[in-house]
Amino acid sequence: MLDPDHVTVLSRLLLAMLAGGIIGFERTYHGRPAGFRTHTLVCCSSSLLMLLTVFQWQLIEAAHMDTIRVDPTRMAQGIMTGIGFLGAGVIMKEKLAVRGLTTAASIWMTASIGIVIGMGFFFAAAAASVITLGTLTLFNRIESKMPIVNYGKLTIRMPRDNYLNETEIYEIINAHSINSFTPSFTLNSDGKMFEYQMTISTKKTINFSELATALSKQEKIHEFSVIPVGT
Numbered sequence: 001m002l003d004p005d006h007v008t009v010l011s012r013l014l015l016a017m018l019a020g021g022i023i024g025f026e027r028t029y030h031g032r033p034a035g036f037r038t039h040t041l042v043c044c045s046s047s048l049l050m051l052l053t054v055f056q057w058q059l060i061e062a063a064h065m066d067t068i069r070v071d072p073t074r075m076a077q078g079i080m081t082g083i084g085f086l087g088a089g090v091i092m093k094e095k096l097a098v099r100g101l102t103t104a105a106s107i108w109m110t111a112s113i114g115i116v117i118g119m120g121f122f123f124a125a126a127a128a129s130v131i132t133l134g135t136l137t138l139f140n141r142i143e144s145k146m147p148i149v150n151y152g153k154l155t156i157r158m159p160r161d162n163y164l165n166e167t168e169i170y171e172i173i174n175a176h177s178i179n180s181f182t183p184s185f186t187l188n189s190d191g192k193m194f195e196y197q198m199t200i201s202t203k204k205t206i207n208f209s210e211l212a213t214a215l216s217k218q219e220k221i222h223e224f225s226v227i228p229v230g231t
Contacts, residue, residue: 009051016047016117019129020110026136027103042107043114046079050118083111106136150205150228154180156196156215157223160187163194164220172218176211178202193222200226 020043021036028035088104109132117125154173158164164172166183173180183198202208205228212226 012047012117016043016114019043019113023110023132039110043110046111046114047118050115149201151201152228154198154200155225158194158220160192160194162220176207178207
């Protein structure tokens, strides 16, 4: 027969494992590096550390009770600080595209769920788990159908003695329903190549592909790049 305290510890850790595993499974399903095992361990570790504050009086000798002032919220603050480093580790920058923000947020939320499970707020933990899964699944579908402006960076390099002027470049860009702004113009160190750089935006990402096709047909363009800026 297990001690009641042992039952409490085991049940809360198992609930934390379940909540973290469910959220982590969704991340694994979408191919994220921080997935099933990561979220499970984060939730369990957060719950475990909060259990320390729940049973702190059993761990402290009675002789010291009058001299110790304990603030359980400090443990939660320490957990969330550590989770911040883990969350930063899953954020990746690929050129101008930033990925992993949603996974970092889900890890932070998983840690929060583990904390409240450790403290015994099971209804809050259950509600937070449902909300988190709903946000990761349902909101993803809604977001995919929302009219979103997509941004990118356009770079064009051309010989100095045979190049398209600014007006001609803008005509090609605008012909594909793409807006352009914040242009910059650079002459390379040997004075032979012009470089145009600008931010571009459109409501359809396929327009970037069509622009790249059109630029590839321009004989005066020596080199170009169209880099979408995503999250």
